[in-house]
Amino acid sequence: MLAGPVFAVLLCAALCGAESQIFRNAGFESPLGPDNWSCSGCTGLQYGDDKVEGDYSMEAQGRRADWAGPTYLLTYGTDVISGQTYDFQIYVKLLADGSNQHEIKAVVSATFSDGEKVYQKISSPTFISQNDGWFKLTARATVPVFTA
Numbered sequence: 001m002l003a004g005p006v007f008a009v010l011l012c013a014a015l016c017g018a019e020s021q022i023f024r025n026a027g028f029e030s031p032l033g034p035d036n037w038s039c040s041g042c043t044g045l046q047y048g049d050d051k052v053e054g055d056y057s058m059e060a061q062g063r064r065a066d067w068a069g070p071t072y073l074l075t076y077g078t079d080v081i082s083g084q085t086y087d088f089q090i091y092v093k094l095l096a097d098g099s100n101q102h103e104i105k106a107v108v109s110a111t112f113s114d115g116e117k118v119y120q121k122i123s124s125p126t127f128i129s130q131n132d133g134w135f136k137l138t139a140r141a142t143v144p145v146f147t148a
């Protein structure tokens with residue numbers, strides 16, 4: 001759900017310090033995988049050398065496109081509830097390119113039962129550079145209400 005320039009980014013515990021936590025493996029304390037944080041179009045690794053809180057952050061390396069980045073699959077009706085609004089706090093750090101600014105985005109992609117896929121950017125325009133260090137990206141998304 002995070003996109004940015006094509007090189008490694010570090011991600012720290014989405015919802016760091018929040019009251020409730022909808023993510024499994026939010027602090028990346030166990031291996032990354034398909035049922036929690038994973039990397040889409042990149043390789044995700046637990047990273048112990050630098051983080052905002054907890055023991056680990058997630059490193060996204062080998063990014064193959066500018067949309068590639070950490071991703072998490074949320075299931076409608078269990079992980080997220082219809083009509084509910086969620087606030088996300090995501091710490092991001094770029095690992096290369098010095099003072100050059102790059103856009104980072106949080107994106108929600110919704111897949112419908114007929115296979116249709118819709119992408120929605122949920123963060124406001126944000127540009128950061130490696131020199132900025134850790135940056136807190138905030139985003140908000142409301143889960144649509146569907147009626148049969």
Ligand SMILES: *[C@@H]1O[C@H](CO)[C@@H](O)[C@H](O)[C@H]1NC(C)=O
Nearest residue numbers: 024025030031032033034036
């Ligand atoms: C995350 O996913 C991996 C691979 O499926 C699994 O080994 C690990 O236990 C999961 N961690 C949590 C906290 O769900």
